[in-house]
Amino acid sequence: MKTLRCFGLFLFVCMIGLLPAHANDHESAGEKSTVDVQEIVFGHIRDAYEWHLFTYGDAHVSIPLPVIVYSANTGWHVFSSSHLSHGEEYEGFYIASEGNYAGKVVEKDAQGNEARPFDISITKTALSLMINSLLLVIIMVGVARWYKNRKPSSEAPKGFVGFMEMFVMMIHDDVIVSCVGKDYKRFAPYLLTAFFFIFINNLMGLVPIFPGGGNVTGNIAITLFLALMTFLAVNIFGTKEYWKEIFWPDVPTWLKVPVPFMPVIEMFGIFTKPFALTVRLFANIMAGHAIILSLVSIIFITASLGAVLGTSMTVISVLFSIFMSCLEILVAFIQAYVFTMLSAVFIGLARVHHEEHA
Amino acid sequence: MELLTPDFGTFFWMLVSFIIVLAILAKFGFPALVNMVNERKQYIDDSLKSAREANEKLSHIKEESESILVEARKEQARILKEAMETRTQIVNEAKDKAKAEGGRLLEEARKQIQKEKEDAIRDIRKQVAELSVEVAEKVLRKQLSSEMEQNGMIERMLDEVSDSKK
Numbered sequence: 001m002k003t004l005r006c007f008g009l010f011l012f013v014c015m016i017g018l019l020p021a022h023a024n025d026h027e028s029a030g031e032k033s034t035v036d037v038q039e040i041v042f043g044h045i046r047d048a049y050e051w052h053l054f055t056y057g058d059a060h061v062s063i064p065l066p067v068i069v070y071s072a073n074t075g076w077h078v079f080s081s082s083h084l085s086h087g088e089e090y091e092g093f094y095i096a097s098e099g100n101y102a103g104k105v106v107e108k109d110a111q112g113n114e115a116r117p118f119d120i121s122i123t124k125t126a127l128s129l130m131i132n133s134l135l136l137v138i139i140m141v142g143v144a145r146w147y148k149n150r151k152p153s154s155e156a157p158k159g160f161v162g163f164m165e166m167f168v169m170m171i172h173d174d175v176i177v178s179c180v181g182k183d184y185k186r187f188a189p190y191l192l193t194a195f196f197f198i199f200i201n202n203l204m205g206l207v208p209i210f211p212g213g214g215n216v217t218g219n220i221a222i223t224l225f226l227a228l229m230t231f232l233a234v235n236i237f238g239t240k241e242y243w244k245e246i247f248w249p250d251v252p253t254w255l256k257v258p259v260p261f262m263p264v265i266e267m268f269g270i271f272t273k274p275f276a277l278t279v280r281l282f283a284n285i286m287a288g289h290a291i292i293l294s295l296v297s298i299i300f301i302t303a304s305l306g307a308v309l310g311t312s313m314t315v316i317s318v319l320f321s322i323f324m325s326c327l328e329i330l331v332a333f334i335q336a337y338v339f340t341m342l343s344a345v346f347i348g349l350a351r352v353h354h355e356e357h358a
Numbered sequence: 359m360e361l362l363t364p365d366f367g368t369f370f371w372m373l374v375s376f377i378i379v380l381a382i383l384a385k386f387g388f389p390a391l392v393n394m395v396n397e398r399k400q401y402i403d404d405s406l407k408s409a410r411e412a413n414e415k416l417s418h419i420k421e422e423s424e425s426i427l428v429e430a431r432k433e434q435a436r437i438l439k440e441a442m443e444t445r446t447q448i449v450n451e452a453k454d455k456a457k458a459e460g461g462r463l464l465e466e467a468r469k470q471i472q473k474e475k476e477d478a479i480r481d482i483r484k485q486v487a488e489l490s491v492e493v494a495e496k497v498l499r500k501q502l503s504s505e506m507e508q509n510g511m512i513e514r515m516l517d518e519v520s521d522s523k524k
Contacts, residue, residue, distance in 0.1 A: 126371035140387035152397035189384035221364035
């Protein structure tokens with residue numbers, strides 16, 4: 001109860017500190033600085049060639065990231081994204097402001113049309129992906145190091161290693177072993193990696209300051225890749241029974257010949273499964289980011305509408321943001337869990353054996 | 359819409375990062391942990407099993423020792439009983455023997471006494487006979503001092519003899 005009161009007081013002080021400053025900003029800047037929520041939200045969710053840290057007054061502080069492009073005409077180009085800021089052109093490349101390639105690095109081809117080069121720039125998403133991957137590797141290898149030079153008869157780990165052990169074994173036993181079935185050993189490393197990869201990216205996405213905050217698992221390329229991995233695992237290791245159930249399922253014959261209704265539906269199912277995995281993870285995380293950012297934006301929109309409305313809405317917005325952040329932590333876990341579990345279930349279904357089926 | 363079209367660059371870096379992470383974790387990360395947990399589980403199971411066995415063995419030993427104790431107690435009782443019996447027997451035997459010995463001694467004494475008595479009686483008889491003969495002699499001498507009396511005597515005696523011969 002006491003902590004709650006302290007917290008309320010803290011929020012109040014923050015608001016008092018915040019509001020007059022913004023009011024002054026608004027007056028000095030005149031009417032031009034209306035808050036563009038769409039730009040804020042999509043600017044975050046979209047990938048970017050630089051990592052925008054904060055804006056101080058009129059100065060945008062960003063970390064420039066390397067742009068790596070290959071143009072069919074001029075070959076490889078590697079340069080800092082700072083050359084491209086504010087629509088500048090560098091070595092024939094610039095960031096398109098509109099059209100199909102809005103926000104992407106483009107060049108002009110011979111006809112003068114905008115063309116997209118082969119682009120493997122280390123964008124904000126790619127960099128956060130790398131940071132999070134490194135973090136995951138450090139955490140996991142660090143945890144695994146504890147087990148070196150220890151015997152099964154030594155004491156169980158405590159603290160962080162103990163927590164990670166419990167976490168890993170929960171996923172391993174409750175999800176992988178129970179869903180994949182008897183030859184789970186072959187798939188356990190992939191599924192565990194997928195879980196912790198998604199989980200750490202989800203969590204880091206919720207951290208609002210530099211190393212975190214990237215919208216990694218809310219990027220469809222990332223989730224598409226993960227779903228493809230599952231797709232490959234399912235279809236490469238699928239048993240004969242699995243393929244038989246697709247092309248010659250146990251249904252009345254008229255559903256299979258002459259018009260192969262069921263095989264077509266089953267074939268369709270092969271591709272809808274990874275598609276569902278892709279979209280579920282991507283949409284959940286992206287929506288979470290969008291909602292939190294929108295709630296935070298409420299503060300700045302209502303601040304320009306007057307002190308009373310601004311103050312009350314700020315309180316509501318902060319409370320909602322806290323609630324959403326907590327919810328997103330839950331979602332971060334649930335989505336990683338769901339992705340892993342569905343992957344495990346799909347793999348388990350593809351590993352059917354005749355005796356189990358009979 | 360841009361959000362829904364996967365970007366190749368991101369996909370490429372994801373491929374690289376994920377494959378590296380997967381390779382490292384599959385080699386150095388998860389197997390160590392999972393194997394250790396499984397081995398520990400095995401170890402705990404084994405320990406529990408051996409503890410149970412040891413417990414069983416202990417209770418078995420306890421039972422055995424108890425049965426040995428009971429046996430020993432029984433044996434002790436048996437030995438005590440036997441000893442008591444032997445004692446009684448010995449005492450009885452001794453008593454019997456003593457009794458018999460006593461009886462024998464008594465008998466012997468009695469016999470001795472009897473003999474002594476008989477001897478004494480015989481002696482007395484002899485003396486009585488001698489005395490009576492002497493007395494009779496003295497009496498006869500006194501009575502047969504006259505001839506007539508002597509003849510009368512002879513007559514009477516002859517009569518007696520002839521009477522007795524009849």
